[in-house]
Every structure is written in structure tokens, then in C-alpha cells.
Amino acid sequence: MAVYFFWGEDDFGIAQAVDQIKQSVLDPAWLSFNFQTYDGSKEESTIEALNETMTPPFGMGGRLVWLQEATFCNNCSEALLTQLQRTLGVVPESSHLLITARKKPDKRIKSTKFLQEHAKVREFSPIPPWQTEALADRVRGTAQELGVKLDRGAMELLGEAVGNDSRRLWNELEKLKVYQGDRPQPLNRHEIQKLVAATSQNSLQLCGAIREGKSGDAIQLVGELLAQNEPALRIVATMIGQFRLWTVIKVMMESGERDDKAIAKLADLRNPKRLYFLRKEIGRLRGQQLLKTLPILLELEAGLKQGAIAQEILQTKVLELCQLFR
Known part of the structure; x- marks a missing residue:
């Protein structure tokens, strides 16, 4: 018996992991008998999936039940929680239950805690570009x-x-x-x-152009990123992450902190050795300059979420940011 819980917005990564499980569990000749999918957003179909998991497989291979877009890790009734508690611990060895969801599970609720005790949990969230x-x-x-x-x-x-x-x-x-x-x-x-056809324009390069105060290069990069169908909110998320990282490091340096491990911990850096390169990137900058970027970036994010035209607001705010570093 195995219970898997995959969550996150990386649909391709989840699809690859699901395919690996299907190949390891199912016999191709008995696929139509032993592989079922259910809608995890509905309580009744979730209960059907749990009941199906208790059914022994037909013929060769094992049984795989896939509960897609499950929601019980964010909102779970007492009736469904009871059914989960009755089922997950006694699923037959020949059956496998796969649960997938895009939304991050709420670790505070009972259903999530119970599932984490009985399932192999994997996160499939896109890695932020600045990491x-x-x-x-x-x-x-x-x-x-x-x-x-x-x-x-x-x-x-x-x-x-x-x-x-x-x-x-x-x-x-x-x-x-x-x-x-x-x-x-x-x-x-x-x-x-x-x-490999590398994309020479990316959001991190945009951050670098802004940091250098190169408004012409920055505006050109904005246009090229949008022409490549890069979502505007994703561009902004990368910018916020990068400028926050630079700001934290610079402010701690200016406060007199010399412990690389302490700086890395606050900046969410797993490898303190990377600080050497980050310090060089922000060497000529002042903490006050970097602090002023954050309100502008938040205004940019809010504007996009409120329906502003992406190219217009991005160009305007990028020019404002470049002015800070001239």
C-alpha cells in the first residue's frame, strides 16, 4: 500500500511523477480495470475514490486511484475526515492512492495532519528565478x-x-x-x-539593468520579456524577490553585521558562500536606495492586479526604479 500527495503549480513536474507511478504500479494489459481518476473537489467523489482504493486489483499488477484537484487539505468536513481516518491506514498492499492539488495544504487542519502521517508528500512548486x-x-x-x-x-x-x-x-x-x-x-x-537556445533576456537581467541605472537597457528588456509572453506578475515577483534579497544583505552590512551565516539566514540563502558575489553586485549601492525600491515594486504589483496595462505600468515603474540608482 502507498498513499502519495503531490501539490503545487508545476503541472509538468506532477505529470512526470504521476507517469512514473503508473509505470511502476499498473500492468498495461489491465490498465482499464485498475486505473481510475476522481474529482477531488467534490466530497462525494472523494469518498468514492477512497472506497475504490479498498478494492483489490483485477488480473496482474496493482490498482492506482488518482484523486485530482483535492480540496480536503484546505477545507474538510467531519464526515470526510472520518472516512479518511477509516481508510488510509488499512488500504490493501496492492492498491495505491494518488492525491494531487495545486493549492498549498493548510497544515493547521486535521485532515492535512492526518494525511501527512500516512502519505508520501512532495511539493511541485516552480522555483523562484532568483533562487x-x-x-x-x-x-x-x-x-x-x-x-x-x-x-x-x-x-x-x-x-x-x-x-x-x-x-x-x-x-x-x-x-x-x-x-x-x-x-x-x-x-x-x-x-x-x-x-540549448538560451533566452538572453530574463527578469534577473532586468534587475541588473535597474541596479546599474541603465534605463534604456531596462526598458528594452521589459519589451523583450513581454514579447516572449513572460507573465507580467511573474516578472514583478522575480524583481521583488531579488531586490528584497539585495536590501536585506545591504542593510545588515551597513548595520555592522559580519557573520555570513546570520546574514544568509535572514536573507533565505542556503549557501553563505554566495554572499561574496551578492556583496559585489551591491557594493556601490546604499541601503537607503534599495529600501526605496520596495514601495515602488509593491505599487507595480498592485497596479497589475488591478488591471493596469502591463507594458505601460512596467515601463513607468522601471524608469522610476532606474532613477534611484543614477
């Missing part, structure tokens, strides 16, 4: 999964090229696997440059 270490870790893990050998430079460049697009990462690595063939040597940075 470059996490992006590199994901490249490394996915490359190992597909059997693609990359050196450190290749991993870093591939992470920069695909960002947090897990679908594109998978597709690029499959292409690189064919190119590599049986060659034992890992692919290097130069080969990635030739084989």
Missing part, C-alpha cells in the same frame, strides 16, 4: 534521473537558460542525452551554448 542554487540543484537531479552527464559549468548555464520551466528542462535534457550518446565525458558549458 539560482535551487535551480542548479534541480538541473543536477533531473540530469541524473535521465542519465545525462554535465559538468558544473554546463549545469549552471542550463539552469540560466531554462529558468524554472521544468517542461523545457526535461525536453532539453532529453535532447542532450541523444547528443551525448555513449560518451563517458560530461557535456561542458561550450556544448550547452551550442545546443
Whole structure:
């Protein structure tokens, strides 16, 4: 018996994980008998899924019941909670229950706590673009999964090229696997440059242009990002994350803090060694300059959410930000 709970907005990542479970659990010849999907947003179909999980599989292989878009980890009736408590601990060994949801579970409610005790929980949320270490870790893990050998430079460049697009990462690595063939040597940075169409414009580069006060470059980057169908709110989320990171580090430095671990903890950096590069990025800046960016960015985010025209408000606010660093 296995119960899985996958949540997050990375639909491709969840689809890949689901496919792996299907291949490991189900016999293709008995797929139509032993694989069922249910609507997890409805209590009655959720109860049906729990009951179906208790049914032994037909023929060969196991049974897989997939409860999609489950909502009971955010809002659960007493009746459904009772059914969960009756079922999850006694599911037959030959059955597997897969529960997926886009929304983050509420850890305070009983149903979530109970599910976490009985299920294998995995988060599938897109990695924020400014978390470059996490992006590199994901490249490394996915490359190992597909059997693609990359050196450190290749991993870093591939992470920069695909960002947090897990679908594109998978597709690029499959292409690189064919190119590599049986060659034992890992692919290097130069080969990635030739084989992967890197997007030279990204939101982090926009942050860098603003930091340097280069208004012309920044406005051009805004236009190119929007032309690539990059969602405006995603651009702003990256900007907020990056400028918050710079602000926290600079303010702590100016306050006299010299403990890298303390700075890294407050800035949500897993690797304190990265502070060396971040300090160089903000070396000539003042904490007061960086602090002034945050209200402008929040105004930008609020404007977009209230229906402002993306290109107009982005250009206006980006120019305001660039003025701070001239």
C-alpha cells in the first residue's frame, strides 16, 4: 500500500511523477480495470475514490486511484475526515492512492495532519528565478534521473537558460542525452551554448539593468520579456524577490553585521558562500536606495492586479526604479 500527495503549480513536474507511478504500479494489459481518476473537489467523489482504493486489483499488477484537484487539505468536513481516518491506514498492499492539488495544504487542519502521517508528500512548486542554487540543484537531479552527464559549468548555464520551466528542462535534457550518446565525458558549458537556445533576456537581467541605472537597457528588456509572453506578475515577483534579497544583505552590512551565516539566514540563502558575489553586485549601492525600491515594486504589483496595462505600468515603474540608482 502507498498513499502519495503531490501539490503545487508545476503541472509538468506532477505529470512526470504521476507517469512514473503508473509505470511502476499498473500492468498495461489491465490498465482499464485498475486505473481510475476522481474529482477531488467534490466530497462525494472523494469518498468514492477512497472506497475504490479498498478494492483489490483485477488480473496482474496493482490498482492506482488518482484523486485530482483535492480540496480536503484546505477545507474538510467531519464526515470526510472520518472516512479518511477509516481508510488510509488499512488500504490493501496492492492498491495505491494518488492525491494531487495545486493549492498549498493548510497544515493547521486535521485532515492535512492526518494525511501527512500516512502519505508520501512532495511539493511541485516552480522555483523562484532568483533562487539560482535551487535551480542548479534541480538541473543536477533531473540530469541524473535521465542519465545525462554535465559538468558544473554546463549545469549552471542550463539552469540560466531554462529558468524554472521544468517542461523545457526535461525536453532539453532529453535532447542532450541523444547528443551525448555513449560518451563517458560530461557535456561542458561550450556544448550547452551550442545546443540549448538560451533566452538572453530574463527578469534577473532586468534587475541588473535597474541596479546599474541603465534605463534604456531596462526598458528594452521589459519589451523583450513581454514579447516572449513572460507573465507580467511573474516578472514583478522575480524583481521583488531579488531586490528584497539585495536590501536585506545591504542593510545588515551597513548595520555592522559580519557573520555570513546570520546574514544568509535572514536573507533565505542556503549557501553563505554566495554572499561574496551578492556583496559585489551591491557594493556601490546604499541601503537607503534599495529600501526605496520596495514601495515602488509593491505599487507595480498592485497596479497589475488591478488591471493596469502591463507594458505601460512596467515601463513607468522601471524608469522610476532606474532613477534611484543614477
